[in-house]
Amino acid sequence: MKRLYLFDFDGTLTNKDTMFDFLQFSFPKNYTTAFIRFVPIFLLTKFKILKAEKAKQKFIAHFLKGKTKDEIEILSNNYFEYRKDSIFRKRALSYVKDLAHEENKYIVTASLDIWVKPFAKYLGVRLISTQAEFVNDVFTGNFATPNCNYKQKVARVIGEIQLSQFKEVYAFGDTNGDKFMLKLATNPHFKYFE
Structure with missing residues (x-):
């Protein structure tokens, strides 16, 4: 019987939001100043005046725009090496490792592929993410690609996986951004690993 496993990343498998953590780790000298500059923009998203996707894109671009793939890969791998032993929820890591024999496991995340790739490879899962x-x-x-969150998670999953071939679909999330994926x-499982 074929099973499919879909895991949100930030907060579900991990114990923190990796976007802020990755950028803070990679740019320790100017992270705080940049973050303070962006507080008004983040507030606009809280009040739904600005789309969260736009704020996120601007914040990431502030640090990474103009960098080469190789430069970003070095940053991502350094971050992975630094965080791999502390970032995963213990129950989540154990659960995913117990699925070593299962072929159809995916991280489905709004986080960018550039820093999630090393973690997906380490866990032996495929990756569907914002690119x-x-x-x-x-x-x-x-x-x-559009920000891989809310309904976009479902659109990406349906676009990349033939769901009809699976008898059972297991999905794991921890926020409203995962609710549509959980309905698939x-x-x-909501906040299953906490």
């Missing part, structure tokens, strides 16, 4: 846009191997500061599942 960074590169032109001539240089990050433009834009996203190549025969076995939805």
Whole structure:
């Protein structure tokens, strides 16, 4: 019987939001100043005046726009090496490792592929995520795909996986951004690893 496993990343498998953590780790000298500058923009998203996707894209671009794929890969791998032993929820890590024999496991995340890839590889799972846009191997500061959250998670899953071939679909999430993905599942789990 074929089973499919869909895992949100930030807060579900991990104990923190990796976007802020990755940027703070990678740019310790100017992270705080940049964050303070962006507080008004983050507040606009809280009051639904600005789309969260736009604020997120601008914040990431502030640090990474103009960097090459190679430069970003080095940052991502350094972050992975630094965090891999402390970032995962213990129950989540154990659960995913117990699925080593299962072929169809995915992280489905709004986080950018650039820093989640090493973690997905480490866990032996495939990755569906928001993707960074590169032109001539240089990050433009834009996203190549819509932010992989809310209904977009479902659109991406349906677009990349033939759901009809699975008898059971297990989905794991921890926020409202995961609720549509959880509705896809025969076995939805909310805050399962906390």
